[in-house]
Amino acid sequence: MSILTTPTTTATPVAPSPTAATTTTPPVTGERKGLTKKEVAADHPTWCPGCGDFSVLALYFKLIEKRKMIHEQITTIAGIGCSSRFPYFVQAHGAHFIHGRALPFASGVSLSRPDLHVFVFGGDGDAFSIGGNHFSHTCRKNIKMTYVVMDNWVYGLTKKQTSPTSPLGFKSKTDQWGAVDYPINPMKQAIAAGATFVARTTHTNPNHVLQMMEAAMDHDGFSFIECLSECVEFYEGAFDASNPRKGGVFKEVPKDHDVTNEGAAYALAGDPFPGYFGVFYKNTKPTKNAKEAEIIKSYQSKVTGLKDWQILQKNFDRMK
Amino acid sequence: MSDTITTAAPSSGAAKVLKINEAVIRIAGNSQDGIQAIGGFLARLAGRSEQEVMTFMTIPSTISGGPSIFQVRIGSGEVLSAGDEADMLLCFYQHSYEDHIKSVKLGGIVLFDADHVQPNPAYEENYRHVGVNISSLTVEAIGGTGRDKGKNIFAMGLLAKIFDLNVPKLLKLIEERFGGKDPSLVANATTCFNAGYMHSLENLLKTFQFFDAEKKDRHQVVMNGNEALAYGLIAAGVRFGAGYPITPWSDIMELLRRELPKYGGMFIQTEDEIAAVSMALGGSYAGRVAVTGSSGPGISLKTEAIGWASMAEMPLVIVDVQRGGPSTGMPTNVEQSDLNIACFGGHGDSPRVVLAPTSVEDCFYTAIEAVNIARKYSTPVFILTDQGIATRIEAFEEPNLEKVCQDISPDYTPVEDHKPYDLTKPNGITRHIAPGTKVLSGKYPIATGLEHDELGHPTGSSKLHALMTAKRRNKLRQLAWDFPKLKTYGPNEGQILLVGWGSSQGPIKEAVDRARGIGEAISGLTIRHLNPLPNGLEQIFKGFHHIFVVELNDEGIYGYGQLATVLRARYCDPRIQGITKSDGLTWKVKEILERARTLASAKA
Ligand SMILES: Cc1ncc(C[n+]2csc(CCOP(=O)(O)OP(=O)(O)O)c2C)c(N)n1
Ligand code: SF4
Ligand SMILES: [Mg+2]
Numbered sequence: 013m014s015i016l017t018t019p020t021t022t023a024t025p026v027a028p029s030p031t032a033a034t035t036t037t038p039p040v041t042g043e044r045k046g047l048t049k050k051e052v053a054a055d056h057p058t059w060c061p062g063c064g065d066f067s068v069l070a071l072y073f074k075l076i077e078k079r080k081m082i083h084e085q086i087t088t089i090a091g092i093g094c095s096s097r098f099p100y101f102v103q104a105h106g107a108h109f110i111h112g113r114a115l116p117f118a119s120g121v122s123l124s125r126p127d128l129h130v131f132v133f134g135g136d137g138d139a140f141s142i143g144g145n146h147f148s149h150t151c152r153k154n155i156k157m158t159y160v161v162m163d164n165w166v167y168g169l170t171k172k173q174t175s176p177t178s179p180l181g182f183k184s185k186t187d188q189w190g191a192v193d194y195p196i197n198p199m200k201q202a203i204a205a206g207a208t209f210v211a212r213t214t215h216t217n218p219n220h221v222l223q224m225m226e227a228a229m230d231h232d233g234f235s236f237i238e239c240l241s242e243c244v245e246f247y248e249g250a251f252d253a254s255n256p257r258k259g260g261v262f263k264e265v266p267k268d269h270d271v272t273n274e275g276a277a278y279a280l281a282g283d284p285f286p287g288y289f290g291v292f293y294k295n296t297k298p299t300k301n302a303k304e305a306e307i308i309k310s311y312q313s314k315v316t317g318l319k320d321w322q323i324l325q326k327n328f329d330r331m332k
Numbered sequence: 333m334s335d336t337i338t339t340a341a342p343s344s345g346a347a348k349v350l351k352i353n354e355a356v357i358r359i360a361g362n363s364q365d366g367i368q369a370i371g372g373f374l375a376r377l378a379g380r381s382e383q384e385v386m387t388f389m390t391i392p393s394t395i396s397g398g399p400s401i402f403q404v405r406i407g408s409g410e411v412l413s414a415g416d417e418a419d420m421l422l423c424f425y426q427h428s429y430e431d432h433i434k435s436v437k438l439g440g441i442v443l444f445d446a447d448h449v450q451p452n453p454a455y456e457e458n459y460r461h462v463g464v465n466i467s468s469l470t471v472e473a474i475g476g477t478g479r480d481k482g483k484n485i486f487a488m489g490l491l492a493k494i495f496d497l498n499v500p501k502l503l504k505l506i507e508e509r510f511g512g513k514d515p516s517l518v519a520n521a522t523t524c525f526n527a528g529y530m531h532s533l534e535n536l537l538k539t540f541q542f543f544d545a546e547k548k549d550r551h552q553v554v555m556n557g558n559e560a561l562a563y564g565l566i567a568a569g570v571r572f573g574a575g576y577p578i579t580p581w582s583d584i585m586e587l588l589r590r591e592l593p594k595y596g597g598m599f600i601q602t603e604d605e606i607a608a609v610s611m612a613l614g615g616s617y618a619g620r621v622a623v624t625g626s627s628g629p630g631i632s633l634k635t636e637a638i639g640w641a642s643m644a645e646m647p648l649v650i651v652d653v654q655r656g657g658p659s660t661g662m663p664t665n666v667e668q669s670d671l672n673i674a675c676f677g678g679h680g681d682s683p684r685v686v687l688a689p690t691s692v693e694d695c696f697y698t699a700i701e702a703v704n705i706a707r708k709y710s711t712p713v714f715i716l717t718d719q720g721i722a723t724r725i726e727a728f729e730e731p732n733l734e735k736v737c738q739d740i741s742p743d744y745t746p747v748e749d750h751k752p753y754d755l756t757k758p759n760g761i762t763r764h765i766a767p768g769t770k771v772l773s774g775k776y777p778i779a780t781g782l783e784h785d786e787l788g789h790p791t792g793s794s795k796l797h798a799l800m801t802a803k804r805r806n807k808l809r810q811l812a813w814d815f816p817k818l819k820t821y822g823p824n825e826g827q828i829l830l831v832g833w834g835s836s837q838g839p840i841k842e843a844v845d846r847a848r849g850i851g852e853a854i855s856g857l858t859i860r861h862l863n864p865l866p867n868g869l870e871q872i873f874k875g876f877h878h879i880f881v882v883e884l885n886d887e888g889i890y891g892y893g894q895l896a897t898v899l900r901a902r903y904c905d906p907r908i909q910g911i912t913k914s915d916g917l918t919w920k921v922k923e924i925l926e927r928a929r930t931l932a933s934a935k936a
Contacts, residue, residue, distance in 0.1 A: 014596020015571040015620060051774060055789055083776060087767040089614075099778050100789055105767035107617055107779040109610065110640050116574075116607035120614020120622065121767070123598065124572045128618075128767055146610075149603040304598045311593035321737035323594050324566060328730060330508075331553045332380060 014312070015124045016305055046080030049073045054103040064215035064241030065095050068133070068162055071221045072102065078222070079229065086129050089118045091143060093135035094169045095162035095241065112142030115150040115159065122157045123301055129229065130157040137167050140176040140196045151205035151234055153300045158228045158235045161198065162215075164243035165250050172246035179285075182247070198238045199281035203274060203293050209235035210277065210293040215242065216255045217262055220289060227291060233299045254286035265290030348538040354407030355495065355540065356415035358435055359487075360428035363391055363400035366484035367424075371402035372725065373488060373505050378406045379554035379727030380501055382545040386838070387725040388414030388918060391664055399427060408545040412838040412845075414724065416920040420494075421459075422487055423449060424466070433459065441536075443490065445483070462536050464490060466528075473527035474520050482524040489528020496541040499529065551730045557695045557721035558583040561651065562591070564699025565623055567733065569740035570649065571597030572615035573623035574608040579663050580722045581627045581653040588623070605630035609637040609650070616646050617779055619742030619766030621706045625651030625715075628661060628670060635677045638712050640781040642682035642804060644788075645753070645762035647706035647713075649699075654718040656916050665916030666720040668834055669885040671894040674714040675863040681801055683808045685713040686863035690837035692721060693728035698860070700736060707740065709807050710762040716862065718884070720835040720918045746770035751786040752777045753800065759810045760803035812864040818857060818872060825875035826853030828928055830911075832882045833859050833895055839919040840882055847925060854928065862895065870903055878932050879908045882924055887912045909935065 052073050059065050076086070083104050090096035092111035099106030109117045114132050122130045139147055139161045150159075166184065167173040173186040177198065181190035202210045209231040213224040221239060228235035240251045252258035265288045270276055277293035298306075315323045357374070359367045371387055378385035384407045392398035405415040420441040423429040429442070429449045436442060438458050444451065446463035455461070470483040485506070492502055506525060510517040533539075555563075562584045565573075571592060575585040588599040602608040608624045615622030626634065631652050641648045654670045656662025674686045685705055689698035695717060702713040743766075750771050752764050764779065765771070778788035783797045791797075820829065822844045832840045837858040847854040857872060859865065873879050883893035887910055892900060896910035911927045913919075 015598070016596060054776075083774075084768050084770050097790075100780075103774065104776050105769075106776070107614075107644075108781060109613070110636055110781055113606060113610040113637065116602060116610035117614040117617070119600075119607075120572070120574065120611035120616075121618045122614075123600065123611075124615045124620070124622075125618045125768065145603050146607055149607070304593075308593045308596055308598065312596060315594050319737075320569075320595055320739070321567075321733040324563065324737060325733050327563065327591070328553050328733065331376075331555050331559075332551050332730070 014308060016126055016308065045082075047076055047082060049077055052076050052103050053101070055100050057101045058097060059094060060245045062244040063094070064164065064243070065098075065162055067215040067218055068095075068160065068221065068239055068241055069098065069101055071218055071225060072131070072133075074222055075225045075229065079226070081129070085127070086131060087121060089121065089130060089132045090114050091134045091138040092169070093138045093167070094243070095133060095135040095164075096138055098133040112138050113146060114138065115143060115146040118157050118159075119150060119153075119155045122155055123304060126301060126305070132157055132159045134159075134161055135168065135175075136161060136163040136165065136177045136198070137175045140198060140201065144176070147201065148205040151202055151207035151236065154206070154208050154233045154297060156233055156299045156301045158225070158231075158237070160225070160228075160237045160239055162241035163198065163238050164241050164247055165195075166243050166247040168243045168246055197281055199292055200278060202236045203277050203281065207236050207293070208233040208295045208297060209291070211235075211237045211291045212239075212287070212289050213237060214240035214251060214254050214262070214289060216240075216251070216257070217289070220262075224291070231294065232296065251286070254289075260286060262286075263288050265292060271295075349496070350538050350540050351543055352540045353409055353543055354405060354411065355420065355542075356403065356405045356418045357420045357422065357491065358401055358403045358418035358432060359422045360399070360401045360432045361424035361484075362397050364397040365424055367400060367402045369509075370484045370488045370491075371404050373502065373509070374404045374406065374491070374497075375725040375727065376505055376554045377497060377501055378404075379552040380505075381498060381542075382548045382552060383408055383542065383727070384411035384545070385554070385725065385727045386411045386414050388720075389723055391723075399431065401428075401432065406542070408543040412842040413921060414918065416922050422491065424483070424487075426450060441494075443487075443494075460537075462533065464531060464533070466490075469527060469531065470524055473523055482520060485521050485524040486528040489525040490531060490533070492525070493529050493531070493533065494536065494539050496539055548729060550732075552727040553730045554725060554727045555692065556583075556723055556725045557689070557692045557717055558653065558723070559587060560692045560695035561689070561699050561715065561717060562587040564696035565649070565703065566591060566595065567696070567731070567737045568700040568703035569620070569738045570623050570703060571595055571620060572599070572612070572618075573625075574600040574602050574611035574615070575625055576602055576605045576608050576630060578627045578630050580655060580719045581625050581630070581651065583722070584625055584651060584653070605633040606637065609634040609648075613637060613641060613646055613648055616641075616648050617764070617767070619744075619768070620740055621647040621649060621703055623649040623651065625653070627653050627655045627663075628657040629659065631670060631673055631677070635673070636679075638684065639678040639680060639682045641712040642678065642684055643680075643781045643783075644779045645710040645804065646764070646779060647710050649702045649706055649713050649715065651715045651717065653722045654716060656719075656914075662916045664719065666718050666835070666918055667884050667914065667916060668716075668718055668836075669894065669914070670716060671833075671862060671883075671885070671898075674716050675898070681805070683711070683805050684863065685709070685711055685808065685811065686716055686861075687713065688716040688834040688860055688862055689721065690834060690858050690860060691728075692724065692726035694860070695721060696731060700738075703740070705811065708761070709811055710764060711808070714863075716834065718835050742766040744769050746772060749773040749775065750777055752779070752788055753784060753786045753803070755786055755799055755803060760806045761810070762807075808864045812861075812867050815861050815866040817868060818859070818866050820855045820857050820872060820875075822848060822855035823853070824855065824872065826855050827876065828852075828854045828878045828880060828932055829873065829876040830854060830856045830880055830882055830924065830928060831859065831895070831899070832856070833862060836882050836884065836919050839921050839924055842921045843924040843928075846921060854925075859895070862898075865898070865902065869899070870905070873903065873905060873907070877907070878928075878935060879905065880911050880928050880931060881908060882911045882919065884914070884919070885912055886914050
C-alpha cells in the first residue's frame with residue numbers, strides 16, 4: 013500500500029493536501045471543533061521569565077485554536093536549543109530531535125505523511141550554523157512544512173556564545189572583544205536558496221506573528237519565518253530598535269511590494285536593522301511532495317491491479 | 333576442475349570430453365571491455381541450469397577504467413566460495429596475462445587474445461596455452477565501425493564451446509540483455525557469439541562438460557548481494573528511505589529509488605549522510621520503519637543520529653556495506669572493519685542490533701529479519717554486509733514472495749492512553765504510536781533524545797536515567813533469546829573451531845570440508861547476530877581445543893580482530909584467537925587452513 017495512503021479524516025485538511033497518488037488517512041472521528049489553548053498546552057515552559065519564545069508558543073496555540081486544528085493533523089518538531097524545546101510544551105504529537113537536523117527529520121515526516129501539517133521550531137544556531145546545509149536544501153527542494161526560526165542572535169541554551177546571526181561587535185563568551193565574523197542574513201539565505209515563502213516577524217508584535225504563521229501555514233510548500241525572539245538572559249535589548257514600545261520602529265513590508273519579485277525581496281532583505289517585517293517573498297512551484305507523488309502515480313499506473321509481491325515477482329522473473 | 337572423469341566419447345572428433353563437477357574461470361581485461369557482462373551471462377546461465385555459481389570481481393575505483401577481473405565458479409554441487417585457483421584464465425591483454433597467470437592451477441588453461449598477448453615461454457611449460465585472435469576475429473565477424481566491441485561476446489562463444497554450455501539458453505540471455513530499441517544490437521551480439529563458438533580450437537586437447545546438477549524444487553534467481561538486500565527490504569514492507577551516494581552502497585539506494593515508487597514508496601537522495609539518517613528517522617517516526625545506509629565514511633556521519641534512535645527507541649534499519657577503511661581507504665576492496673562502529677559507534681550507552689548476512693541469499697532474508705527486529709524491539713538495526721557480498725553474484729532458490737512479502741503499514745487506531753516509554757511493560761519494549769493517532773486521554777507522547785519519563789518528557793532524575801538505560805539494554809538481552817540456536821558446520825567437537833561472520837562463511841565452510849576430507853578435526857561456526865550475540869556460544873566453544881576467529885580486519889593493538897575482541901571480552905576464554913588479514917581481498921580457503929594450522933601448532 014502506498015505510504016501516501018493517508019488516514020481518512022472527516023475534517024478538512026489543514027492545508028491543501030498534496031496530489032498524493034492515493035490518499036487515505038488515519039481515521040479521524042468527531043466533528044471539527046478545534047483545540048482550545050488548554051487542550052494543547054503541555055509542560056510549563058522551562059524558558060527564563062520574559063524570554064521571547066513564550067510569545068511564539070502562545071501564538072502557535074492561538075493558530076491551532078483559530079484554524080481549528082486537531083491533534084490528528086499536526087506534529088511539532090525541533091532540534092536542540094532553548095527555542096527547540098518547543099515540542100514539550102505542546103500537547104500534541106511531536107519529536108525533539110538532534111541539534112541542527114530538525115529539517116531533514118521533518119522532511120521524512122512530511123514526505124511520507126501528506127495528511128499531517130509539519131511545524132518546525134528552532135533557534136538561529138540550530139538553523140543556520142550546524143543546520144545550515146539542511147536549511148539550503150530543504151528550501152530548494154520545497155518540501156512542504158512550516159519552519160519558524162526563533163532568532164535571538166545568540167546561543168541561549170549553551171549560555172551566550174556567538175551565533176551565526178550575532179551582529180559584528182556582539183560581546184559573547186567566545187568573542188569577549190566583540191563578534192568578528194560577518195553575520196548571516198536569514199532572509200537573503202532563504203531567498204537565494206529557493207525558498208517559496210519567506211517572511212519576517214518579531215515576538216513583540218503578536219498580531220503580526222499570528223498573521224505570518226497563518227500565511228505560512230496556508231502556503232503549499234516550504235514556508236520559512238524568521239521571528240525575532242529576544243533572549244532576555246544573554247542578549248537583552250537586542251531588538252529594541254524594532255519595538256515601538258522601546259522607542260523603535262516596526263516597519264512593515266511596503267504595500268506595493270511584489271512578493272513574487274525575487275530581486276525586490278532580496279533588496280528588502282538588505283535593509284539595515286531593524287529592517288522590514290512581513291512576507292518578503294512568495295512563489296508557488298510544485299513541492300517535492302507533489303513531485304514524488306507524481307512519480308509514484310506514474311509508476312503505479314504500470315502495475316495497477318498487482319499486489320506488492322506480484323510486482324516484486326516481476327523483477328525476480330527477470331533475474332532467472 | 334575437481335572430480336574430473338574422462339569419458340571416451342569425443343564429441344567433435346579432435347578433442348576429448350571430460351566430465352567435470354565444477355570450474356573456476358577467471359576473466360581478466362580492462363573494465364570497459366565488458367568482462368563483467370560475460371561473467372554475468374555465465375552466472376545467469378548457471379542459475380537457469382540449476383547449477384550453483386559464485387562470482388568474485390575487482391573493479392578499478394577510477395571511472396576511466398583500468399584492469400579488472402571477473403571470476404566465476406560454476407558447479408553442479410554446492411559452491412561455497414569463488415575459488416582459490418582458476419582452472420582457466422581468459423585474458424585480453426599482456427598485463428592481464430602477466431598479472432593473473434599465477435592464479436591459475438598448474439596445468440590449467442590460459443586462453444588468450446593472440447592479438448594482444450605474447451605468451452611467456454617460461455609459463456608455457458606449466459599451463460596449457462590457447463591463443464585466439466579474439467580482437468581481429470571479432471572485427472572480422474561484425475565488420476563496420478564497431479572495432480573490437482563485442483570481443484567479450486566472441487570470447488563467451490569460445491567458452492561455450494570449451495565448456496559445452498547450453499547455447500540456446502545463452503542466446504536467449506543475449507537476446508534478453510540486448511533486445512530493445514536497436515535490433516542490430518542483438519544481431520551483432522549473436523554474430524559475435526556464433527563466430528566464437530564456431531572458431532576451431534585445434535590446439536585444445538579436450539573440452540569439458542558439467543555433470544547434470546541436481547533438480548531443484550524451485551527456480552533459481554541470480555543476483556548480487558546489494559540487489560538481494562534491496563529487494564529484501566522491499567519484501568519486508570519498507571517504503572521510505574534516504575541516503576547519499578557512496579561505493580559500494582550506492583547500488584542499493586539507486587535500486588530503491590527506482591523501484592519503490594511502484595509500491596507507493598520513495599527513496600530520497602539527501603544533501604549528506606546526516607540528513608539521510610535524520611530523514612529516515614523522520615519516516616520511521618511517521619509510522620513505518622525506514623531505511624538508510626552507507627559505507628564507512630558515511631556511517632561515521634550517521635552515528636549521532638543513531639544514538640538518538642537508541643535513546644528515542646525509534647526503529648530504523650541502517651545498511652553498512654563495508655569497504656576498506658579508515659577514511660576514504662580502499663573504496664572498492666573488501667574489509668570487515670566496521671564491526672566496532674556498528675556495535676559501539678556512539679556516545680553514551682546506546683544499544684543497537686547488528687546483523688551480518690553470510691551470502692547473497694542471506695542478504696535478502698536478513699533485510700526482512702532486520703526490519704522485523706527493528707519493529708518488534710523499537711531499535712536501530714544495522715545490516716553489516718561487505719563489498720565482497722555486495723558485488724558477488726550467486727544463484728539461489730527463488731523465495732516464495734507471496735509468503736515472505738509483508739505489509740507493515742502503520743496503525744492509526746485511536747488509543748485510550750499511551751506511554752511509549754512505559755516502565756511497567758514486560759521486557760521493557762517501547763511501542764510508539766504514529767502521529768495522526770488520536771489519544772483519548774489527551775496526553776500526547778514526544779519522541780525524544782533527552783533522557784525522559786514514560787511519556788517522553790525530559791527528566792533530570794538520576795533514578796529515571798538508570799531505569800531507562802536498563803530498559804534500553806534489557807530489551808536487547810531479551811532479543812538474544814529469540815535468536816535460533818547456533819549449530820556448528822561439521823561435528824560439534826574437535827581440534828579447531830573456525831568462527832566467522834559475514835562473507836567469510838563460504839570460505840570457512842569450504843575450509844572445513846577440505847580439512848575434514850583429509851582427516852583434520854576442524855569445524856566452522858558463523859555468527860549472523862553480532863549484537864547482541866546469541867546465547868550458548870560457550871557451550872559450543874567447549875567442544876574444541878582452539879577457537880579461531882577468522883576476520884577481514886586488523887589484529888589491532890592487542891592482537892585480536894574486532895569480533896575476537898568482543899568474544900574474548902564476553903567469555904574471557906584464552907583459547908579464542910584471531911586469524912585476520914587486511915589485504916582488501918576475500919579469504920582463500922588455503923589461506924585460512926594454513927593460518928589455522930600454524931596458529932594451532934604454535935598454541936599446542
Ligand atoms: C552536535 C551538538 N553540538 C553542540 C550541541 C550544544 N548546543 C546545544 S543548543 C546549542 C546552540 C543553541 O543555539 P540556538 O540554536 O540559537 O538556540 P537558542 O538556545 O538560542 O534558542 C548548542 C551549541 C549539541 N546539543 N549538539
Ligand atoms: S537563555 Fe535566553 S533564549 Fe534561553 S530561555 Fe533564557 S531568555 Fe530564552
Ligand atoms: Mg539562538
